[in-house]
Amino acid sequence: MITFTMDGQQMQVAEGRTILEAARERGIPIPTICYHEALAPFAACRMCLVELANRRGGQLAPACAYPCEEGLIVLTNSEKVRRSRRMTIELLMASSAHVPLIRAMADELGVAAPRFTMAEDDCILCGLCVRACDEIVGVRAISLVNRGIAKEVSPPFRIASNACIECGTCVLICPTGAITLADVTGGGHSVHPWQSEFDAIDCRLCGHHPEAWRFADPAAALTEEVAP
Numbered sequence: 001m002i003t004f005t006m007d008g009q010q011m012q013v014a015e016g017r018t019i020l021e022a023a024r025e026r027g028i029p030i031p032t033i034c035y036h037e038a039l040a041p042f043a044a045c046r047m048c049l050v051e052l053a054n055r056r057g058g059q060l061a062p063a064c065a066y067p068c069e070e071g072l073i074v075l076t077n078s079e080k081v082r083r084s085r086r087m088t089i090e091l092l093m094a095s096s097a098h099v100p101l102i103r104a105m106a107d108e109l110g111v112a113a114p115r116f117t118m119a120e121d122d123c124i125l126c127g128l129c130v131r132a133c134d135e136i137v138g139v140r141a142i143s144l145v146n147r148g149i150a151k152e153v154s155p156p157f158r159i160a161s162n163a164c165i166e167c168g169t170c171v172l173i174c175p176t177g178a179i180t181l182a183d184v185t186g187g188g189h190s191v192h193p194w195q196s197e198f199d200a201i202d203c204r205l206c207g208h209h210p211e212a213w214r215f216a217d218p219a220a221a222l223t224e225e226v227a228p
């Protein structure tokens with residue numbers, strides 16, 4: 001077991017537990033965007049940064065990926081942490097201030113408007129869709145491509161390497177509603193906002209062709225039973 005301190009509380013956790021897992025077990029709130037319990041930590045959004053008070057003069061570290069260490073002193077809501085979160089949300093607001101999740105987080109952090117502006121985009125590049133497609137579905141039909149401000153999610157194309165089974169996992173896991181899966185005519189489908197049409201392949205696990213359970217309304221997929 002590891003013994004450490006979080007916000008003045010001494011805690012014991014099994015080796016390998018992250019700071020975020022320990023915090024959630026104790027009901028200590030740490031905001032997250034790119035974290036999902038079903039996926040490996042990605043540490044992309046930096047929203048979950050906490051202060052490690054006795055490491056390198058108060059180093060900031062992503063709680064979702066940083067493992068608890070013996071003797072560690074963690075501060076989840078210090079001024080340094082709040083300043084960092086405000087900057088993170090401001091950067092996200094530059095292109096996605098219209099997204100309800102970002103708006104709500106900004107309100108929570110007291111950030112009214114960003115100092116920077118970019119072209120409006122529903123996607124905040126959290127990578128959840130790409131990782132879910134890889135780690136949960138196992139088909140890697142989409143990926144994050146390019147670097148810096150050119151970074152984007154790359155869709156399946158109408159080429160032989162198309163791997164999408166049209167399961168809709170990316171639609172369901174996206175926290176901003178940036179992806180919708182819509183029926184189009186002729187047996188193809190369109191994944192927005194990329195506008196690419198493609199024919200989904202059969203699922204390699206169940207062999208099912210997705211035409212039997214395609215859906216036009218992603219929200220309905222949460223309540224509709226998927227055909228076996």
Ligand code: SF4
Pocket residue numbers: 122123124125126127128129130153173174175176177178179
């Ligand atoms: S499309 Fe959605 S899930 Fe994928 S990276 Fe963008 S915001 Fe995240």
Ligand code: FES
Pocket residue numbers: 031032033034035042043044045046047048049062063064065
């Ligand atoms: S939730 Fe930890 S870096 Fe995104």
